[in-house]
Amino acid sequence: MPKQISEQEAHLLGINTMHQEMDNGERRFRLVSSDGSSYIRTEASNNGGWQKSHYHKSLTELYVVQKGWLVYTEYASDDKLFMKHLEQGESILVKPFVHHNLYMSAYTVTHVIKYGGGIENDWYPSPSLDNLTIHIPETDLVRMRLL
Numbered sequence: 001m002p003k004q005i006s007e008q009e010a011h012l013l014g015i016n017t018m019h020q021e022m023d024n025g026e027r028r029f030r031l032v033s034s035d036g037s038s039y040i041r042t043e044a045s046n047n048g049g050w051q052k053s054h055y056h057k058s059l060t061e062l063y064v065v066q067k068g069w070l071v072y073t074e075y076a077s078d079d080k081l082f083m084k085h086l087e088q089g090e091s092i093l094v095k096p097f098v099h100h101n102l103y104m105s106a107y108t109v110t111h112v113i114k115y116g117g118g119i120e121n122d123w124y125p126s127p128s129l130d131n132l133t134i135h136i137p138e139t140d141l142v143r144m145r146l147l
Contacts, residue, residue, distance in 0.1 A: 014035065022051075024045065024047075024050070024051070025045025025046075026042055026044055027042070027043045027045075028040055028043075029043075036118050037114055038112075040111070042104070042110045043109050044104040044105065044108040048104060048106050049103070050102070050103050050133060050136075051101055051102045052101070053073075053075075053099060053126035053128075053134075054101070054124055054126050056097075056123060057097065058119050060094065060115055061094040061112055061113070061114050062112065065089065068104070068108030069108060069145075070085075070108055071083055071084070071145075072092050072100065073129065073132075073133050074098055075098075100126075101126070101129055103136070103138070
């Protein structure tokens, strides 16, 4: 039978848990390594909402939708957006330096794997992408999804 690893033993090995409720009501359950890699289960609240636009300098992120739907946005040049709807079972890979954001519909559940790099705090805000996305209401996202 496998031996249980305590929270204290995991911490000594560089692995920690960190769980938070975000300002938009999302719940995030994290398993974080001292090398910068992590796993995050995100559960959207009963209201859809935008996350905070950001990018990473060294981390790659793999987003997987377990339940519900989301809209992934990416900042291109000249204030242009790339938008993609992701449904249950779909995924997207985000490379370093790509400014991105997500709109998660109500009750959506995602899994995010962050890997590479080794920088401890590799999260940088992208206010220019926020300016292009956070004002877009869910009704417009749903309408675009149906086109």
